[in-house]
Amino acid sequence: MYNFNFHSPNSIEEAINIYNSSEEPKFLAGGMTLLASMKQRLIAPSDIIDLRNIKDLSEVSSKENHITIGSLCTHSEISNNVIIKNKIKNLAKLANGIGDPAVRKMGTIGGSIANSDPAADWPAAILALKANIKTNNRIILNRDLFTGMFETSLEENEIITSIEIQVPDFFDYIKFPNPASRYAIVGIAIAKYDNNVIVTVSGASHKPFIADSLSESLSKNFSSKIPLKTISLDELNEDIHASAEYRAHLIDVLTKKIINNN
């Protein structure tokens, strides 16, 4: 790993000021992705700005039918959080399925969303739920955030501060994990608000996406009689883990599994 200057600001303003006055800075949350890329010398930031000493970023709160999750909450904190377990228990289950216990102790929801790994679990869930991403200077609608593989609509010097989620009538996420990394080969999130159902898919394409025909069919009839193979194979990944066809099949199988478990 190349060397860098290290900063640990106590406030967002301070973090942004340091960012703006540095050459090639990077924010650091849990480091589970960033440090690995630095060790491989894929990136060489001039300055690392650790966000973990900024206090208000690690809180979970709820108000009426919304919950707010601070961006610096770790996967492990989320999986054990009482508010989340009470309001959207399968979000806690999702958090508990990320990587392994030591990864969950360090990795954060904000880091995962900012990183926008197409195979990550949080992005699909955030996209399915009615969710807004709050940053230091604006509110981004979930659908506007994930723009591509490892790409988001965040500005370089923008910090995610929290994620606000409207509590759904039903939510679940399951994945067919890669047995080594636990990342999703395919993951499916389903969120239901009254008769409005959104199905999203992770792991299968260059970014998490909404499966339109599945969402439409489940909005009309929330049952496992779904139309099959609705997603064009051209949109799906092919790699050593799975063919596009296999992924298309998994999308249907996992969707039905969620409905049948319900």
Next chain:
Amino acid sequence: MHEISIKITINEKIYDRSILPNTLLIDFLREELGLTGTHVGCDTSQCGACMVLHNNAAIKACSILVAQLNNQEITTIEHLQKDDKLHPMQNAFRNNHGLQCGFCTPGMIMSAISLINENNSPTEEEIRKHLEGNLCRCTGYQNIVKSIEEGAKDMREKG
């Protein structure tokens, strides 16, 4: 690049040091302090050989900077034994032949203690799920799971 001053407590001993910001915890432990009980397997956060305790929970020392741990506390495998007596989890690994080459063992033991700190009577399934971050190339895990079951029991009995 500037060195930074950090204060870190390792095995109940306070170290005030000036370090390069890119110093990983694993290198600090092994190279600076000579604490070579914590191993490096993959160096990519996959194998768990480098696990240490931070706030009673296991983390991977190959994937955290010392700079991130300023004013915080770490416990390594060297600090488990008390008054010449093995920690109950270490003892359980010995009794149950929970190791062969021993390379993964420090990480396994730290991971096991981290599990018991959260859940003092885990089922076999919970133990196996917890070990997702620890790889062993020798044992086939059978005796590791047995060791952790016995270690958990002894830790409960010894409070």
